[in-house]
Amino acid sequence: MASQVSAARYGKDNIRLYKVHRDEATKTHTVTEMTVCVLLEGDIQPSYTHADNSVVVATDTMKNTVYVLAKQNPVTPPELFGSIVASHFPAKYPHIHAAHVKIVTHRWTRMNIDGKPHPHSFLRDGTETRNVDVTCRRETGITIRSGLQGLLVLKSTGSAFHGFIRDEYTTLGETRDRILSTEVDSTWEWNLFKTLDDVRKLIPNFDVAWQKARDITLKTFAEDNSASVQATMYKMADQILAAVPQVNHVDYSLPNKHYFEINLEWFNGLKNTGKDAEVYAPQSNPNGLIKCTVSRPGASKVLSKL
C-alpha cells in the first residue's frame, strides 16, 4: 500500500533558555527565562517514507539556532523573539515552508529588599506564564497568538449561578452567593503580519497588550457580579478587544474550581451552610471547564482553536 504522509512537523521541544541584560550605567540586571518549542513543516515527507535524512534539519541544529538568535537579538518581547526564530527557518532552508515557535516565559520578579528594588535578585512569584505561539509561513506571513496561563484567582463572594436547566438529572442547587475560583488561560490573536519588519513596528504594543489583558482579567474578575463563568469571561474578552485594536480574536479557557459547602449538622447541630457557611471543601476534580472565542464584529472567521 502506497500510503502518504498527509501532515508532518517536527522539531525541538522544551528548549530552556535564560538571558541576562546587564545595564552598566545603573549596575542593574534584568533576566528572562523561557521554554521554547520549534516545529518545522515543509518538503520533509521523504524522511518519513524513504528514510531520507537529506531533507532533515536536525532538531539539535534547531536548538543551537535558538541559542545563537537569542545571543544576537533581544528575547523580549516574546512576540518579537518568537517571530525572529520562526522567520529564520523558512528564510534559511528553501524546502522548509513554515515554522511554529511556542515560547513560555517564566516569572522572575525583582526582589524588594529594605523597600528597594534589588539590582540582581529575583523571585518566582507564582506559576503564571506569559506565552506566545508564532507561525511563520513563507507564503502568507507571521501569525502571533499571545497569552497568559496559570493565573490562579479566587473570590469569596460576588458570584452566583441560577436559572440553569432543571430536569431529572439535576441535583445542583441554585446559588446567589458562591465562591468562584479559576486558573486563567487567555489568548489574543494579532492581525496577520506580512513581514518581520511589520512585527518590529508593533514592539511596544505587545507588552502593553499583555498588561491590559492581565489588568482587565483581574479587575473584571474582582468587580463583576458574576452570573456565571460564561458571562464573566465574555466581559473580559470584550474589553480586551476594545483595548487592543490590532487584535480581532480573544480566547478564554477557564476551569471552574469548585468549593463545596460542608454540612456539619451531624455535630451537635453545628450550622455551616448557606449564610452560616465558613468551612468549605476545595475540590480537585471534577471541575467545570468553560471556553470561548470572542471576535470583533466583522472580523474574518477563525477555525475554532478551542
Ligand SMILES: O=c1[nH]c(=O)c2[nH]c(=O)[nH]c2[nH]1
Ligand atoms: O458558572 C458556571 N457555569 C456553568 O455552566 C456551570 N455548571 C455548573 O454546574 N456550575 C456552573 N457554573
